[in-house]
Amino acid sequence: MEEGRFQNGGGLGVKVMTDEQMEMLRKQISVYATICEQLVEMHKALSAQQDFAGMGLGNPYCDPLLSSAVHKIGSRQRWTPKPAQLQILEQIFEQCNATPGRQKIKDITRELAQHGQISETNVYNWFQNRRARSKRKQSAVVPNNGESEMETDIESLKEKKTRAEDSQPDENTTPMADHMYFNSPDIGFDQLMGKIESPGSCIPYWQMEQYDLFG
Amino acid sequence: MEEGRFQNGGGLGVKVMTDEQMEMLRKQISVYATICEQLVEMHKALSAQQDFAGMGLGNPYCDPLLSSAVHKIGSRQRWTPKPAQLQILEQIFEQCNATPGRQKIKDITRELAQHGQISETNVYNWFQNRRARSKRKQSAVVPNNGESEMETDIESLKEKKTRAEDSQPDENTTPMADHMYFNSPDIGFDQLMGKIESPGSCIPYWQMEQYDLFG
DNA sequence: TCTGTATGAATGAAGG
DNA sequence: CCTTCATTCATACAGA
Numbered sequence: 001m002e003e004g005r006f007q008n009g010g011g012l013g014v015k016v017m018t019d020e021q022m023e024m025l026r027k028q029i030s031v032y033a034t035i036c037e038q039l040v041e042m043h044k045a046l047s048a049q050q051d052f053a054g055m056g057l058g059n060p061y062c063d064p065l066l067s068s069a070v071h072k073i074g075s076r077q078r079w080t081p082k083p084a085q086l087q088i089l090e091q092i093f094e095q096c097n098a099t100p101g102r103q104k105i106k107d108i109t110r111e112l113a114q115h116g117q118i119s120e121t122n123v124y125n126w127f128q129n130r131r132a133r134s135k136r137k138q139s140a141v142v143p144n145n146g147e148s149e150m151e152t153d154i155e156s157l158k159e160k161k162t163r164a165e166d167s168q169p170d171e172n173t174t175p176m177a178d179h180m181y182f183n184s185p186d187i188g189f190d191q192l193m194g195k196i197e198s199p200g201s202c203i204p205y206w207q208m209e210q211y212d213l214f215g
Numbered sequence: 216m217e218e219g220r221f222q223n224g225g226g227l228g229v230k231v232m233t234d235e236q237m238e239m240l241r242k243q244i245s246v247y248a249t250i251c252e253q254l255v256e257m258h259k260a261l262s263a264q265q266d267f268a269g270m271g272l273g274n275p276y277c278d279p280l281l282s283s284a285v286h287k288i289g290s291r292q293r294w295t296p297k298p299a300q301l302q303i304l305e306q307i308f309e310q311c312n313a314t315p316g317r318q319k320i321k322d323i324t325r326e327l328a329q330h331g332q333i334s335e336t337n338v339y340n341w342f343q344n345r346r347a348r349s350k351r352k353q354s355a356v357v358p359n360n361g362e363s364e365m366e367t368d369i370e371s372l373k374e375k376k377t378r379a380e381d382s383q384p385d386e387n388t389t390p391m392a393d394h395m396y397f398n399s400p401d402i403g404f405d406q407l408m409g410k411i412e413s414p415g416s417c418i419p420y421w422q423m424e425q426y427d428l429f430g
Numbered sequence: 431t432c433t434g435t436a437t438g439a440a441t442g443a444a445g446g
Numbered sequence: 447c448c449t450t451c452a453t454t455c456a457t458a459c460a461g462a
Contacts, residue, residue: 078442078453099447125443132448133441293438293457314450340439347452348437435460444451 079122084115089123093130100127294337299330304341312349314342 081089092100092108100108100123109120296304307315307323315323315338324335 080442122442126441128447129442135448295438295458317449337438341437343450344437344439346450350451431462433460433462436458438455438457440453440455442451442453445449446447 079118081112081118081122081126082116085112085118088112088115089126089130093127097131097134099131294333296333296337296341297331300327300333303327303330304338304345308342308345312346314346 088111089108096104105120105123105127109118109123112118112123303326304323320335320338320342324333324338327333327338
């Protein structure tokens with residue numbers, strides 16, 4: 001067996017799924033969401049009951065983790081979008097492929113600031129990178145020698161994806177306008193993240209250098 | 216070819232999604248999965264601490280579900296240059312240390328394709344990494360003035376990971392943080408991806424067994 | 431089998 | 447906007 005067609009997708013740029021599969025996926029996500037929710041509840045209940053019985057014993061991360069200090073990661077030098085932020089960014093990106101205006105950037109930044117420290121530059125860079133990357137896909141493969149880009153939309157799309165590059169497709173030519181993924185099964189994605197993440201959501205996690213995980 | 220169309224009625228309709236959309240889904244699922252995992256762990260920890268540890272009390276979903284569903288999901292494979300390809304690459308690298316132009320990349324890719332599956336991105340990445348690595352070697356000795364640049368190969372080789380952990384600028388050396396995977400705040404999507412991602416078109420994650428979750 | 435190392439890939443940021 | 451750099455993550459592979 002050759003290392004052949006594995007990689008990021010030795011195939012087309014589009015995946016096809018039936019309604020059934022779609023449904024299954026949707027269900028799965030929902031399930032996860034529900035589980036998370038319930039687990040959180042359980043955890044809360046348990047925590048409350050034992051008043052911190054074995055705090056810092058063998059499980060330094062047991063409680064602080066969920067309740068407050070989830071962020072205590074080795075400090076990072078560069079901004080790393082949090083899931084919630086990324087989600088929003090992606091969403092916005094879909095809407096306007098073009099570069100967001102200056103004001104728009106500010107706006108977005110404010111929005112994202114709700115989920116964590118972020119600067120306009122971060123947002124700007126993100127969009128720039130995102131876009132650049134999307135474009136890169138197009139220059140993937142020049143299939144036939146000398147052929148001009150005469151392919152039909154679909155065709156070209158396939159061709160491009162054929163070489164399986166990164167994981168970012170070109171949303172510009174997205175044939176289907178179905179933007180509603182499974183954004184939120186039942187409970188909000190953000191909701192969940194909010195629980196797990198930072199409740200306050202105003203704490204620059206990468207600046208929390210010495211934050212005692214244990215309080 | 217009609218894309219994005221689906222007839223809910225017949226159930227035969229297919230949905231087409233782009234890689235990006237696919238990516239979104241995967242990410243979301245990944246996030247949920249990871250969260251669930253972590254929550255389960257916490258729950259276990261808490262439960263264990265309590266005498267009456269509620270093992271399998273009213274929590275049918277606590278671990279069976281996750282351990283089975285979450286962990287087994289896909290894995291990604293990465294391109295591995297074949298000896299022949301590597302040889303060519305090295306050879307080219309010697310000629311022009313600089314990053315090959317885009318056209319050059321294409322050219323090289325075609326060449327290497329003779330020896331096995333490969334994409335332009337692979338080539339691109341290879342050169343990028345190669346170059347970065349080279350530079351890295353030379354910068355092994357910096358801080359100390361004087362001292363001739365006696366970056367012996369061995370030395371430079373050693374520096375591979377040396378810079379990692381404790382080089383954190385403002386962070387204290389936190390040994391425990393090492394395995395603490397709960398980087399929640401900015402829990403890398405990449406990380407998450409790795410856990411659930413489906414390897415291209417090999418394993419359709421939506422075909423995972425439909426666990427009975429809870430009915 | 432488990433652990434450590436080499437290296438492909440992802441991505442934020444800077445330069446031009 | 448496009449290209450390049452730097453850093454980091456994750457995995458294939460080798461050694462114990």
